[in-house]
Amino acid sequence: MPRARKLAGLSPYIFAQLEERVYRLREQGVADIVDLGKADPDHPSPDPVVRRLQETAADPENHHYPAFRGSLFLRRRIAEWYKRRFGVNVDPDTEVMVLLGSKEGLFHVSLAYVSPGDVGLIPDPAFPAYNDGIWFAGGRVVRMPLLRKRGFTPDLSAIPEFEASKARVLFLNYPHNPTGALAPDDFMAEVIRWCREREILLCYDNAYSEITFDGHRAKSLLQYPGGREVGVEFTSFSKTYNMAGWRLGAAVGHREAIESLLVVQSHVDSGVFAPIQFAGATALETVWPGDFPERQRLMYQKRRDDALARFAAIGWPVDKPPGTVYLWVPVPDDMTSETFADKLLDEYHVVVAPGTAFGPSGEGHVRLSLTTADENVHKGVDRICTALRRWQPQGAPKSAEPAQKAGIDRIHQTSPAG
Structure with missing residues (x-):
């Protein structure tokens, strides 16, 4: 067939x-x-998280369909965590949405914003879900090479304007998978301005915000001036709380982007099992402050x-x-x-x-x-x-930087990277 x-x-x-x-x-x-x-x-996963799941799963009231947007109690806990962790206020009613893991949101956001013929901008290398969502939406992927000499940040000035004018989404991820890099504040200010001028949705994957070393502290997109106005951030419980198999995450930020993502999600799935949401609330309330x-x-x-x-x-x-x-x-x-x-x-x-x-x-x-x-x-x-x-018995490789064309190596993919 x-x-x-x-x-x-x-x-x-x-x-x-x-x-x-x-x-x-x-x-x-x-x-x-x-x-x-x-x-x-x-x-x-932490013991308090597991116990909360067990307790709430035993309650038949939690066996019904959950809210598509996510239960209000968890959205409030997420908003409170953003205030404690990043010092930003978000509205749990309009600026927070619960996800079946952040990967789901990172994939589906392209279905909400990319039409056939549109361009999606993604870093290279990057988590494959960015590419795949654009591909399924019928869009065209333009890759932004991340070079060591630039601290693994893309060179926005190298993106031809005829491509930028067709772009609907731009994905970023810091701390960055797979290089581990962090983004400097001046770059974040530049990309926010760049996206605002071109009306591009900035999709910020912040799955590793709580895993930094040597005194480094990751920021939220929403901490930067203008970040909330141009972007939506995706956060995850997987690595921070050892909850990879639970499939729990959230989208936070631009309220119109949240509403658009909700339209897609409501046609694709039926939300996160309520006991898992209770467990997530416990992670934020009890585990994170410890x-x-x-x-x-x-x-x-x-x-x-x-x-x-x-x-x-x-x-x-x-x-x-x-x-x-x-x-x-x-x-x-x-x-x-x-x-x-x-x-x-x-x-x-x-x-x-x-x-x-x-x-x-x-x-x-x-x-x-x-x-x-x-x-x-x-x-x-x-x-x-x-x-x-x-x-390689002679020792270190000649260069740890892959060969690149000058400027941006634009790859208009007809298939995802995998």
């Missing part, structure tokens, strides 16, 4: 592919596989530092990220990121994500996730270092 033509243009989702390959290896009897590919926290977030940060910082020390011991250059749960690691000069990832899995039984899973500018790197036990991080990085010494 023929499928929709747009599905034929979709590349396989890289993390589903990796999961399938790991499954096949284990079926063949390979047991000692270290998975540094996916970002699934290894520690359990020491749990700081313990999380210190755990990931220790894993980061231990891994960086192992790479430094063999002279392999890896940037020290100020945030997220990832390392962005250069590959040997004579290998592509996919070749390197494949050989690591086949010969050393270590799973990493090839940089091209996040866009063409990811070539030359692989992403390592630190969301596995300390001993697995140590074991996996040690195996990678052994492979690097074997595959």
Whole structure:
């Protein structure tokens, strides 16, 4: 039976592919596989969150359909958290919407704003959901390469005006997946002004706001002058509270964008199970004010530092990220990121994500996730270092920056990156 033509243009989702390959290896009897590919926290969700779910799930009153926008009690808790954490006031009635994880909102916002022929601007490398939402909406993707020399921020001046004039959405994500970079205040002021002048919706993925290191503190888009007027922010419970499988997030900001997203969501799903929303409220009320977030940060910082020390011991250059749960690691000069990832899995039984899973500018790197036990991080990085010494015995790669055209490498995709 023929499928929709747009599905034929979709590349396989890289993390589903990796999961399938790991499954096949284990079926063949390979047991000692270290998975540094996916970002699934290894520690359990906090006890108060689990207890709240159990208590509220036992109440039949919570077994009905939830509100499409999300229950008011959780939207109020989210608004209160934004006031405590970022010092901004948001209206829980009109500027907050509960999501089945932030990925859902990041995908569906393009369905609300992008029509066939419109342009969506996305960073490269970036989380694949930005690209995929634009693709399903019938839009055309224009990628903005993120270069180390610019601190992994896009060069807006390099975007041709004929493309910018067709743009309806622009996606940003800081702390940035996969590089871990943070955005400086002057860049954020520039992008807000740029989007306001062109009436482009700024979609800000702030999933890692609570995972920063060395005294860095991530900001909300809404803290910047004009941010609320041009953008909507997406926040997540997955990494902050080890709630990846619960599927809980929120969109906060521009009220018209919230209403437009609600139109799409109400046609696609029926909202978040009420007990999960109660659990999310407990995370914000009880867990966040305690020491749990700081313990999380210190755990990931220790894993980061231990891994960086192992790479430094063999002279392999890896940037020290100020945030997220990832390392962005250069590959040997004579290998592509996919070749390197494949050989690591086949010969050393270590799973990493090839940089091209996040866009063409990811070539030359692989992403390592630190969301596995300390001993697995140590074991996996040690195996990678052994492979690097074997595959590039002369030492560090000549350049950790992939070759780029001058200015912006505009890629009008007919299919997503995967």
